[in-house]
Each structure stands twice: as C-alpha cells, then as structure tokens.
C-alpha cells in the first residue's frame with residue numbers, strides 16, 4: 001500500500017481534517033450526543049475483544065470478497081450515509097460514491113445530501129448505491145423521493161429507525177449550525193424541505209428535523225414503505241434483539257446495528273457490544289451489518305467474526321473527502337483493505353467464510369481461565 005504523504009491510518013486523515021475544516025463543519029461531522037460517552041465507547045469497545053489467530057494455514061491467496069443483498073463486493077466494508085458532504089469537499093457525495101465504486105464496495109447516500117440522487121447516479125453509474133431514507137411528515141414527498149431513488153438505479157432503501165428527532169449535539173447548538181449558503185439539501189431543491197441554511201437560535205439541523213420528520217413513525221410505516229417499493233429494505237439503527245426480530249418479521253432484508261455514530265442517545269452501547277445479541281436473534285433470517293467506531297482492519301475482522309456480513313464507515317469517509325475528495329476516500333478504503341488483508345493473513349484466514357466465531361472473544365474469556 002503506497003502511503004499518501006505519511007498518512008498511513010484512518011486517524012491520520014482525521015487529524016488532517018481537524019486542522020483544515022472550519023468549525024461549523026468539523027463540529028457537525030465530529031460530534032456525538034450529550035457527553036459523547038458512547039462516541040468514545042464505539043471505538044474503545046473494539047479493544048475489549050481479542051483476536052485468536054490460527055497458525056500454519058496457507059494464506060498465499062487472501063480473498064476479501066463478500067455479497068451484500070445479492071451484490072458482489074470486493075471488500076466487506078462500505079460507506080455509511082453521512083449528510084451534507086459538500087461541506088468537506090466541493091465534489092461531496094459524488095466523489096465518495098465514485099471512490100466506493102473504484103474500491104468495489106457499497107455507497108449509501110443520505111436523504112440529507114448536498115448532491116441529489118440523480119447527480120450521484122450520473123457521477124457513479126457503476127457503483128452499487130443504496131439510499132438512506134428519512135420518512136417525512138409529508139408522505140407524498142417521501143413517496144416521490146423513493147420513486148426517484150428507484151428510477152436512478154439505487155439497489156436498496158436504508159430506513160433509519162433511530163431518528164424520530166435528532167440527539168442533542170452540544171457543539172452544533174453552540175455554533176448554531178447551519179449549511180453554508182452556497183449549499184442546499186439537493187434532493188429537495190425548490191421545496192420547503194431545503195431550509196437548513198438558517199438557525200432559529202440552536203442547531204439548524206435539529207430545527208429542520210423537528211419541523212419536517214415524522215416523530216410518529218412506527219412499525220406500521222415499515223409496512224407502508226414495503227407497500228410502495230420493491231427495493232429491499234435495510235433497517236438502520238437497531239441495537240436490541242427485540243427490535244431485530246421485529247424488523248425481520250416486518251420483512252427487512254437486512255438489519256444494520258448502529259447507534260448513528262453515537263449522535264442520538266448518549267449511553268447507548270457501543271455497536272460492537274450490541275452486535276452479538278442482534279446476530280443471534282436474527283439467526284440468519286436477514287443480513288446483519290454494523291457501523292460505528294470502525295477505524296482499522298482488526299475492527300472489521302472482529303465485527304465479521306461476531307456476526308456482521310458487512311461493516312460501514314461514517315466519519316472516516318468524511319476525513320478522506322476533506323483531504324482530497326475522491327482520492328482521499330479511496331485512500332481510506334485502501335488502508336482498511338490493506339489492514340484487513342494483513343489481519344486475515346496473520347490469523348490464518350484466506351476468505352471471509354473461513355473466519356470462525358471462536359476467533360474473536362470478549363476479554364473476559366481470559367479472566368475465566
């Protein structure tokens with residue numbers, strides 16, 4: 001792997017972004033809810049799991065490929081939806097989608113993107129693209145958006161179920177966060193649903209969500225969504241076995257274990273802590289994914305061993321984008337691929353299928369011996 005001027009890990013890109021992004025954008029991208037306890041936990045909890053390598057396995061060929069909702073991916077690491085990417089780089093979501101395609105993996109576009117569904121489809125026609133959906137009080141607006149997503153060739157809807165309102169991100173309140181005036185929520189140009197360029201005294205994005213998202217959203221709405229689309233539905237934001245089972249029963253094709261990058265309720269478990277109970281409850285009836293705090297190849301390996309079919313990166317893609325647009329996001333994915341491949345080689349795994357659950361244990365395993 002050729003390192004990009006001394007940037008050899010995802011944290012190097014994060015540090016670079018911290019030095020170069022303006023306060024409004026950096027705080028919006030970086031922050032978590034409340035005390036940001038879960039924000040730290042998402043990353044540190046990976047350290048509570050230990051990898052048990054197997055020796056003397058032929059790893060002269062290591063294959064990282066996998067399948068997600070029927071699509072072949074060359075790396076089991078995709079890009080989670082993050083809003084407003086043009087604050088990081090003028091090419092925004094188009095660059096991220098292209099980078100994901102080059103790396104042979106999935107890109108998820110946010111409803112709250114600064115490049116429209118159609119722009120992203122045109123910029124990255126060959127990328128496997130999924131669309132993250134927020135359901136608006138205005139169901140007709142939501143329905144039309146779903147139809148545009150289908151027409152643009154997106155392959156799945158990722159319904160975010162952990163955001164009836166937005167969590168309190170203190171720095172956005174302090175900064176009175178707003179989208180810079182030259183940017184818009186591009187999926188809604190010309191509609192009232194674009195107003196994030198102002199703040200009424202707090203976080204502009206929270207005010208937007210309060211006025212337009214439907215806080216009454218419930219399981220019946222998953223049935224409604226299924227009734228208006230043939231696309232597979234991924235439920236994003238599940239943290240318990242109960243909701244996972246409910247989601248599968250409601251017809252979800254996949255469950256994404258996520259706490260929204262710790263931006264909603266502080267003190268939720270780290271996603272790697274929640275993954276085993278969800279994977280067990282789903283029991284193979286749907287695909288299981290994870291995002292939150294994934295920062296290196298060993299994190300990916302741990303999530304795969306504990307039951308995830310794919311993992312997704314949120315903030316790291318933003319840090320890559322802020323560094324050098326498409327090239328920076330590509331570097332992020334290349335670094336994770338290199339780290340994951342190395343982890344496979346050093347643990348005696350030559351394919352995703354060869355990872356055994358017993359290869360990753362909680363640290364308490366060693367205390368009991």
Ligand SMILES: Cc1cc2nc3c(=O)[nH]c(=O)nc-3n(C[C@H](O)[C@H](O)[C@H](O)COP(=O)(O)O)c2cc1C
Pocket residue numbers: 028029030042080081082083110111112132160236258259260261262263291292293294312313314315316
């Ligand atoms: C700046 C930012 C914006 C986000 N926007 C969305 C969004 O529009 N829709 C959504 O479902 N999740 C959103 N998320 C949550 C991410 O999809 C993902 O769950 C989270 O970032 C994963 O954690 P990580 O950043 O530690 O990788 C956002 C997260 C961040 C950091």
